[in-house]
Amino acid sequence: MPGxxxxxxxxxxHRRLPEGEGLRFVRGTPVVAGPDLxxxxxxxxxGVNAVTLVGRA
Known part of the structure; x- marks a missing residue:
């Protein structure tokens, strides 16, 4: 199901970093996609910071 x-x-x-090669950055307008993760x-x-990964069942 796309979102x-x-x-x-x-x-x-301002400049490209080698660490970001291959990543798709969403700038400006929304991008329609159906990600698995x-x-x-x-x-x-x-100082309450959290990261979670949500995957398709």
Whole structure:
């Protein structure tokens, strides 16, 4: 089932880094895709930071 990945409004690519080769960055407009795995980064107050990976069953 496809969904839309929202674009990062403040993402600016001034230079390309070797670590980012092969990654697909979503800038500006949303991209329709049907990913099998997504990563969610959550940042909270007081140093509460969490990362979770959600996969298709």
């Amino acid at each position: 839309a990945g929202p674009g990062a409004a403040s993402f600016r690519a 997504v990563q969610v980064n959550a940042f909270g107050f007081g």
